[in-house]
Amino acid sequence: MIVADRKPMEEVIEEIRDFKNILVLGCNECVTVCEAGGKKEVGVLASALRMYFLKREQEGSPAVSISEHTLERQCDHEYLEEIRQDMDRYDAVVSLACGVGVQFMAEKYNDTPIYPGVNTCFMGATEERGVWTERCQGCGQCILASTGGICPIARCAKRLLNGPCGGSTAGSCEISKDTDCAWQLIINRLEALGRMDEYETLSPLKDWSTDRAGGPRKVVREDLKS
Amino acid sequence: MRLSYPPSVKIIRVPCTGKVDVLHILRAMEKGADGVCAVGCMEGDCHFNSGNFRARVRVAQARQILDTIGVGGERVKMFNLSSSEAPRFVEYVHEMHAKILELGPNPIKTVTSKAA
Amino acid sequence: MSVKTPSRLEKILAAGNLAVTSECGPPRGSDPEVITQKAELIKDHVDAVNITDNQTSVTRMCSLAACIRLKLMGLEPILQMVTRDRNRIALQSDILGAASFDISNILCLSGDHQSFGDCAAGQNVHDIDSMQLIQTVRRMRDEGKFIGGDDIKRPPRMFVGAAANPFADPFEIRVPRLAKKIAAGVEFVQTQCIYNLAKFEAWMKQVVDRGLHEKVHILAGLTPFKSAGMARYMKNRVPGMDVPDEMVKRMAGRPKEDQAQEGIDICVESAQRLKEVEGVAGFHVMAIEWEEKVPEIVERAGLYPRPAAA
Numbered sequence: 001m002i003v004a005d006r007k008p009m010e011e012v013i014e015e016i017r018d019f020k021n022i023l024v025l026g027c028n029e030c031v032t033v034c035e036a037g038g039k040k041e042v043g044v045l046a047s048a049l050r051m052y053f054l055k056r057e058q059e060g061s062p063a064v065s066i067s068e069h070t071l072e073r074q075c076d077h078e079y080l081e082e083i084r085q086d087m088d089r090y091d092a093v094v095s096l097a098c099g100v101g102v103q104f105m106a107e108k109y110n111d112t113p114i115y116p117g118v119n120t121c122f123m124g125a126t127e128e129r130g131v132w133t134e135r136c137q138g139c140g141q142c143i144l145a146s147t148g149g150i151c152p153i154a155r156c157a158k159r160l161l162n163g164p165c166g167g168s169t170a171g172s173c174e175i176s177k178d179t180d181c182a183w184q185l186i187i188n189r190l191e192a193l194g195r196m197d198e199y200e201t202l203s204p205l206k207d208w209s210t211d212r213a214g215g216p217r218k219v220v221r222e223d224l225k226s
Numbered sequence: 227m228r229l230s231y232p233p234s235v236k237i238i239r240v241p242c243t244g245k246v247d248v249l250h251i252l253r254a255m256e257k258g259a260d261g262v263c264a265v266g267c268m269e270g271d272c273h274f275n276s277g278n279f280r281a282r283v284r285v286a287q288a289r290q291i292l293d294t295i296g297v298g299g300e301r302v303k304m305f306n307l308s309s310s311e312a313p314r315f316v317e318y319v320h321e322m323h324a325k326i327l328e329l330g331p332n333p334i335k336t337v338t339s340k341a342a
Numbered sequence: 343m344s345v346k347t348p349s350r351l352e353k354i355l356a357a358g359n360l361a362v363t364s365e366c367g368p369p370r371g372s373d374p375e376v377i378t379q380k381a382e383l384i385k386d387h388v389d390a391v392n393i394t395d396n397q398t399s400v401t402r403m404c405s406l407a408a409c410i411r412l413k414l415m416g417l418e419p420i421l422q423m424v425t426r427d428r429n430r431i432a433l434q435s436d437i438l439g440a441a442s443f444d445i446s447n448i449l450c451l452s453g454d455h456q457s458f459g460d461c462a463a464g465q466n467v468h469d470i471d472s473m474q475l476i477q478t479v480r481r482m483r484d485e486g487k488f489i490g491g492d493d494i495k496r497p498p499r500m501f502v503g504a505a506a507n508p509f510a511d512p513f514e515i516r517v518p519r520l521a522k523k524i525a526a527g528v529e530f531v532q533t534q535c536i537y538n539l540a541k542f543e544a545w546m547k548q549v550v551d552r553g554l555h556e557k558v559h560i561l562a563g564l565t566p567f568k569s570a571g572m573a574r575y576m577k578n579r580v581p582g583m584d585v586p587d588e589m590v591k592r593m594a595g596r597p598k599e600d601q602a603q604e605g606i607d608i609c610v611e612s613a614q615r616l617k618e619v620e621g622v623a624g625f626h627v628m629a630i631e632w633e634e635k636v637p638e639i640v641e642r643a644g645l646y647p648r649p650a651a652a
Contacts (some may be wrong), residue, residue, distance in 0.1 A: 009291070009295065040249070043249045043250055044291070047252035047253055047256050048252060048292075048295050048461055049295075050335055051252070051255060051256050051295055051297050052297075052435075054256075055295070055296055055297060055333045055334045057334075058333060058334060088615070094266065114422075136616070157455050157587055158426070158452055158453075158455065158466065159468050160468065160471040161474070162472075162473040163471070163472055163524075164511075165452045165472075165510075166505060166507035166534060167583045168511050168512070168581075169511055169582060174581040175457050175581075181511070187515055189513075199515060199518055200525065202473060202477070202522060202523050202526055204474070205470050205474050205477075205478075206469075206470075207488065215635075218245065
């Protein structure tokens with residue numbers, strides 16, 4: 001899933017300080033799983049923002065209204081349409097969805113400023129509650145078949161296709177003891193699968209044109225288009 | 227035991243402090259409470275195993291949020307005692323009451339009572 | 343072995359001599375004198391000189407410019423090239439730039455992660471890795487072709503090297519990794535500096551058992567300790583480095599003013615022992631910021647004078 005992390009509250013406050021009718025909008029999918037932007041987080045942020053603005057009101061600033069809502073997803077037209085009739089009430093939205101949701105909201109509601117409430121980080125998995133780690137960088141040409149199911153592009157700090165480098169130490173990457181050396185993991189896996197002879201096969205130069213380098217990407221399925 | 231404590235303290239009973247959510251604490255403050263305390267079993271003696279540990283973490287989170295927005299995290303606190311220790315409960319209530327008097331009313335209160 | 347390039351290093355190795363290389367770090371500025379002065383100290387005691395490429399990700403004068411300066415002085419440079427900072431276009435381009443000055447040696451490396459250096463917030467490139475760079479240089483040289491397939495006018499004629507680290511983890515793939523580099527086209531390797539001689543000899547034995555020493559020239563890396571503190575630092579803080587306790591103890595056992603000489607002595611003893619190891623084709627003496635000691639090490643190891651340029 002997409003893993004995101006809450007933005008510091010001070011940053012969110014700074015984004016919306018000049019507005020009077022703000023909607024805090026959550027998403028029920030990835031950001032709920034990584035506890036950054038689901039219904040609970042929306043509730044906490046909205047309550048804190050209300051108190052902040054009430055305190056400011058005490059000091060003479062105009063009143064600010066904070067509303068809250070959570071959509072199933074913010075990356076599909078149908079779900080975003082659900083709030084169409086309410087959008088006139090708001091002069092700003094803080095979206096706790098990932099970067100995709102924030103942008104899709106902004107495209108759909110062109111006249112309302114949409115601000116991000118989380119920092120979108122990576123595609124990853126839940127190792128345990130409270131710990132999420134990266135697994136995929138969406139290079140567009142998956143090579144997991146030849147690396148024992150472990151991706152050196154997402155998990156090697158130097159995205160080496162013929163690793164490890166000389167900095168691998170006791171199974172850890174040279175950048176940190178807490179980061180696994182992806183190539184150590186790949187070698188362990190190849191050993192477990194009895195495929196160590198594949199280690200000496202040279203991996204060819206990668207075609208990065210389907211990666212970010214090639215420009216914003218698109219997938220089109222003609223058979224599904226209406 | 228007929229021990230007395232200030233009438234301004236409102237008691238909300240929960241089966242375990244583990245039931246107390248960050249949102250409960252924040253909403254209480256939002257609605258004008260001057261302070262919130264979670265009173266639970268002694269650590270290691272939670273009736274439901276680890277509920278009071280969860281409460282401790284959530285109280286800490288609420289304190290941090292309240293500090294960030296300038297309302298003040300010291301208005302929220304957790305106390306641990308055994309359910310038979312009535313005098314200690316009263317002691318804690320007095321302690322909290324004194325603390326809140328010292329801190330003054332919830333800074334957002336004037337506005338909410340105007341709005342009420 | 344016949345030679346494929348004008349490289350002096352290749353000729354010396356092909357003739358069966360033990361080769362000696364060393365390295366210089368470029369300055370953190372644009373003063374060319376830093377390079378020329380370091381080169382002057384070692385020029386008669388080595389066959390070729392590596393110029394490091396933004397080592398430990400600390401921004402310095404580029405290796406290519408410093409190599410050109412050495413070449414103009416009449417020395418034999420080894421262009422170190424990391425894949426961290428340049429994409430495949432820039433790598434091929436710099437190779438051609440080096441070849442235009444007839445720089446005949448290249449060392450292909452990945453490069454330390456940028457978080458170690460002065461621009462930790464920067465991007466890294468790693469468009470291709472060090473093995474793929476080896477393949478690229480060989481293709482440019484032997485087929486006269488760019489990666490994209492077009493012909494190169496006046497292809498580079500470079501002797502291709504890489505690094506080898508017998509001490510990095512995991513140990514079990516250290517020999518397969520050398521085999522892989524050989525398959526990619528490497529012609530010489532310089533190892534990480536050796537302190538654990540027994541472990542190095544164990545690695546060499548496996549290398550020789552596979553016959554790899556006949557397919558690649560292996561230059562054993564040596565770095566003298568300047569102090570006991572340096573020995574401890576390298577033991578504990580440098581990834582992929584293996585420093586036995588006895589060696590640290592030996593350094594620490596000397597009074598401070600004698601430790602530098604002890605470090606040189608250890609280095610010379612290591613060279614003398616490694617000369618006898620089958621498969622060792624020479625030495626890579628790295629005395630960073632201590633270049634003035636290279637002549638002593640080379641002479642006491644019995645490697646002076648150097649064979650005349652063929």
